[in-house]
Amino acid sequence: MPLTQAPQGFVDATQFRPPEATVDVCIIGSGAGGAVTAATLAAAGLSVVVLEEGGKYSKTDFKMREDIAFPQLYQESGSRATKDLGVTILQGRAVGGTTVVNWTTSFRTPEDVVAHWKKVHGVGGFSYSDLSPHWDAVEERLNIKQIGLEETNRNNRTLYDGMKALGWEVSTTRRNTRQCMKSGYCGLGCPVDAKQSMLITYLPDAVEKGAVVVSRCRVDKLRVEAGKVVAAACSEIGPDGYTPTGRQLEVKARRFVVSAGAINSPALLIRSGLGGGMVGRRTFLHPVVGVASVFKDPIEPFYGAPQSVASHHFAHRGDDVGLFLEAAPLQPMMAAIAAAGFGDGHQKIMAQLSKMAAHIALAIDGFHPSENGGTVEVRPSGAPLLDYPIPPRIRAAHREGLKILAKIDLAAGAQVVYSPHDPPIEIRSEKDIAQLDNAKMGVNEVNTFSAHVMGGCGMGDDPKTSVVRSSDLRHHTVENLHVVDGSVFPTSLGVNPQESIYGLARLMATRFASEWKKA
Amino acid sequence: MTRRGFLKRGLLGGTILVVGGGLGLGLWPSQLTYKSKRALSVLDERRFGILAAVAARVVRAPGADPVEIAHRVDAVFATAVPEAKKDLQQLLLLFDNALAGLLFDGRPRPFTALDGDAQDRVLLAWRDSKLAVRRGGYQALRKLCLSAHYSQPSTWESVGYPGPPQLQIPT
Numbered sequence: 001m002p003l004t005q006a007p008q009g010f011v012d013a014t015q016f017r018p019p020e021a022t023v024d025v026c027i028i029g030s031g032a033g034g035a036v037t038a039a040t041l042a043a044a045g046l047s048v049v050v051l052e053e054g055g056k057y058s059k060t061d062f063k064m065r066e067d068i069a070f071p072q073l074y075q076e077s078g079s080r081a082t083k084d085l086g087v088t089i090l091q092g093r094a095v096g097g098t099t100v101v102n103w104t105t106s107f108r109t110p111e112d113v114v115a116h117w118k119k120v121h122g123v124g125g126f127s128y129s130d131l132s133p134h135w136d137a138v139e140e141r142l143n144i145k146q147i148g149l150e151e152t153n154r155n156n157r158t159l160y161d162g163m164k165a166l167g168w169e170v171s172t173t174r175r176n177t178r179q180c181m182k183s184g185y186c187g188l189g190c191p192v193d194a195k196q197s198m199l200i201t202y203l204p205d206a207v208e209k210g211a212v213v214v215s216r217c218r219v220d221k222l223r224v225e226a227g228k229v230v231a232a233a234c235s236e237i238g239p240d241g242y243t244p245t246g247r248q249l250e251v252k253a254r255r256f257v258v259s260a261g262a263i264n265s266p267a268l269l270i271r272s273g274l275g276g277g278m279v280g281r282r283t284f285l286h287p288v289v290g291v292a293s294v295f296k297d298p299i300e301p302f303y304g305a306p307q308s309v310a311s312h313h314f315a316h317r318g319d320d321v322g323l324f325l326e327a328a329p330l331q332p333m334m335a336a337i338a339a340a341g342f343g344d345g346h347q348k349i350m351a352q353l354s355k356m357a358a359h360i361a362l363a364i365d366g367f368h369p370s371e372n373g374g375t376v377e378v379r380p381s382g383a384p385l386l387d388y389p390i391p392p393r394i395r396a397a398h399r400e401g402l403k404i405l406a407k408i409d410l411a412a413g414a415q416v417v418y419s420p421h422d423p424p425i426e427i428r429s430e431k432d433i434a435q436l437d438n439a440k441m442g443v444n445e446v447n448t449f450s451a452h453v454m455g456g457c458g459m460g461d462d463p464k465t466s467v468v469r470s471s472d473l474r475h476h477t478v479e480n481l482h483v484v485d486g487s488v489f490p491t492s493l494g495v496n497p498q499e500s501i502y503g504l505a506r507l508m509a510t511r512f513a514s515e516w517k518k519a
Numbered sequence: 520m521t522r523r524g525f526l527k528r529g530l531l532g533g534t535i536l537v538v539g540g541g542l543g544l545g546l547w548p549s550q551l552t553y554k555s556k557r558a559l560s561v562l563d564e565r566r567f568g569i570l571a572a573v574a575a576r577v578v579r580a581p582g583a584d585p586v587e588i589a590h591r592v593d594a595v596f597a598t599a600v601p602e603a604k605k606d607l608q609q610l611l612l613l614f615d616n617a618l619a620g621l622l623f624d625g626r627p628r629p630f631t632a633l634d635g636d637a638q639d640r641v642l643l644a645w646r647d648s649k650l651a652v653r654r655g656g657y658q659a660l661r662k663l664c665l666s667a668h669y670s671q672p673s674t675w676e677s678v679g680y681p682g683p684p685q686l687q688i689p690t
Binding site for chain 1: 652684
């Protein structure tokens with residue numbers, strides 16, 4: 001029986017009856033791209049429905065426990081990995097998307113990256129200065145501010161001190177927080193609503209202006225008829241957050257915005273019969289390797305603002321793949337996965353957790369002509385799978401990154417630096433660093449992670465080399481379909497992605513609003 | 520029969536399982552020291568026993584309980600995509616398989632029938648294998664067992680983690 005009143009606000013799929021009338025805009029995904037787009041369009045007076053596969057949680061659900069948070073808040077319970085299992089991918093899955101679990105690091109897109117896109121990938125639809133006012137607005141809304149050095153924890157401070165001792169450029173990061181208590185649990189959902197994630201900012205803004213945000217509603221495919229998307233065909237997800245209940249629903253809209261993230265967005269297009277060409281191609285990860293270093297005094301890498309220092313000193317290395325350096329928090333479960341080996345040797349490393357710092361090198365992938373990144377496939381069940389065999393030139397950068405990190409941590413006073421190999425190479429002095437020159441760097445020989453998924457629906461002005469136009473992120477052939485999320489980036493960014501997505505989404509949604517209100 | 524996922528990625532492994540049945544070695548039964556305590560959602564009793572045997576070598580921390588670790592992995596996989604469930608099921612059988620052991624490493628006995636030191640050598644052989652798919656299998660089993668253990672509050676003391684702080688939430 002149809003509801004007499006249209007659904008409003010945040011609703012679970014079980015409570016959601018799709019509106020009888022065709023809505024103006026249906027947005028698939030409620031993370032950085034979807035939330036900002038929803039708020040901007042709803043504020044302009046358009047009717048908006050946001051469909052989110054993950055659950056709706058709030059601070060009272062965030063218990064600061066890995067065993068609870070990972071199944072609730074991460075794609076595939078935190079076990080998402082590339083096809084050869086070589087890269088573990090940490091990606092959010094909840095109302096608010098990855099912004100619920102990221103570590104708050106906020107950078108504008110580097111100007112030279114936007115210039116590279118224009119020059120190499122035909123991104124002519126906007127300029128760096130077009131983005132600036134939108135970053136200003138987002139920084140205001142999310143209270144993005146630089147953290148003071150005295151507010152960093154020891155894990156970040158050792159990275160800073162080591163780099164300063166070596167005369168290398170390093171600084172504190174800007175973070176999207178308000179009244180942050182620096183508990184250290186950004187990655188498990190902020191327990192005090194200090195992190196200005198989409199969950200407590202742009203999504204409530206959208207709802208206040210009449211948008212509906214539907215949780216546990218998986219979009220299986222877009223129904224395309226005569227070159228237009230007519231409906232999103234969805235499955236209601238049951239109480240475990242993963243298993244469909246069997247109830248199917250359809251949302252009809254004039255326009256569709258896909259904001260499901262760089263793995264799920266191309267997969268949705270492929271499932272909808274819109275694959276081929278560049279869809280799911282050129283996916284980038286900022287592939288990460290790191291070291292764990294033991295210091296004499298406590299580090300407590302599980303507490304404090306988890307990521308508050310970053311360096312781009314090695315971001316430009318000529319023809320070689322650039323690197324940026326940051327710290328990563330270590331709580332017991334992630335530490336156990338990151339630490340190498342098994343049995344007594346593994347426990348020996350784990351027993352030093354409170355004195356351990358974790359520093360990471362992120363490879364800036366996708367800028368060299370030979371680099372094509374990964375490819376998103378759809379498995380028989382419909383689930384996506386990313387195939388990303390790490391090319392030798394990125395492995396060479398990883399090797400260099402490990403040597404740099406070892407040098408930094410020794411300069412900061414580390415007693416021993418463990419490499420991410422299995423078994424780890426133990427570095428106690430400068431001369432030990434040379435052992436990394438001969439270390440194996442093959443797939444599953446060096447522990448590799450990613451928390452930044454980009455590309456797969458690249459933007460550009462040539463349909464042969466891109467999926468959406470750069471002026472309005474519209475699909476090249478389907479006229480009422482747009483993609484607004486990290487998947488449109490033609491390369492990686494060289495910085496943590498959230499603010500790049502916010503700024504681009506706000507620019508594009510502002511353009512949509514003025515265009516679509518006329519229609 | 521279609522073989523997708525883990526074995527498809529490691530073609531050699533898939534071949535061995537099929538041939539192994541014909542030769543008999545592949546049918547050498549697993550020696551199940553560990554039995555489930557509760558109903559299982561993804562694993563059967565044989566695979567559960569193999570996983571618990573792996574957990575017993577991988578997690579040597581104080582208080583580690585291989586049966587509980589295997590139950591937790593089984594529970595996490597209840598919500599996994601079908602292909603990942605199948606991958607885990609195939610991986611566990613291949614890991615224990617005697618013929619695969621013989622051909623890969625010259626060990627003609629199931630993993631579960633070996634003593635602890637010999638089991639560690641099997642883990643190391645997978646870790647150091649020339650085949651990326653075997654290294655991936657080792658890392659997958661290792662990470663599953665370790666995360667199932669160290670995610671539990673009862674383990675925190677052993678690693679010097681005091682646990683989440685009591686936060687005075689600002690009003």
